[in-house]
Amino acid sequence: MSQFSIIDTPLFDLKVIERKPIGDSRGHLARIFCADQLKDAGWKKPIAQINQTMTKSRGTVRGLHFQNPPYAEMKLISCLQGEIWDVAVDLRKNSPTFLQWHAERLSSENYRALLIPEGFAHGFQTLTDDCELLYLHSAPYKPAAEGGIRPNDPHLAIDWPLDFYEISARDSEHPLLNDLFEGIEL
Template sequence: MSRFAILDTPIVDLKIIERQQLGDSRGFLSRLFCAEELAAAGWRKPIAQINHTFTQKSGTVRGMHFQQPPHCEMKLVTCLRGAIWDVAVDLRAGSPTFLQWHAEELSAANRRALLIPEGFAHGFQTIHDDCELLYLHTAFYTPEAEAGLNPNDSKLSISWPLDIAELSSRDAQHPLLDHQFKGMML
């Protein structure tokens, strides 16, 4: 019996994962990850790293982060507490959805996750205070491969649901896209 529903988004390979919750009077069980079941959604590598984040203030934006080849990573992002507007931008050179973005509300209540393939930038905005996220990664964090897009870039036109209340100086300093950006060759 599958514990996941795998839903397509308008961007090829970017998937929404809905978790089945089994519960009774004691509480519930929800499977967070199963390599065998998520292979159907494109997850084919081992988990290299698991990160847990806490963001205190509603309206905070974190992102839009990615790692450059050959250190690209697939991510499975889950909101454990609160709610976020989770955004992925297609950076794959030659993709028919190149530089298009898709967002999903992820929350503790809806038990959805976003499975973000290699070649995407990722970020989120908290839409409640005190949000906690769990990230599963297929590649180790490699500082020299780290890159990002500016969350306010007009070429992306990301529709953040709230005014941006807080943004790190690092994220605010990511460059704006120009005509020279051709994407990532995977």
């Protein structure tokens, strides 16, 4: 029996992973990752890095971040505490969903994760205070390969649910997209 339901999204290759907790009077167990079960969702590489973030204030935006090839990475994002609005943007050149975005509410209560393929930018907005996230990455972070897009880029027109309460100077200064952006070639 699989510990996950794999749900397609409107974006090509982007998946929602719904964990199926097993519980009794003591509490529950919910599997975060299983290579065998998630291979059908597109995860075909080993986990190279695991990160945890804590964001204190509701309305905070982080992202939109990505790694350029050859260090492009898949991510599996889970919210362990609080609730976020998690956003993925398809930056893959020649993708049928190029420059489209999709968002999912992830929370400690809905047991959902977002499996983000290589060639996507990722960001989120906290919908509650004290949001804790767990990131599984298929490639280690390489500062020289980092890329970013401004979260309020008018070309993407992401419909963020809250006004931006806080955003880092770095994220607010990412470049805006223009008609010359051809995408990421994987």
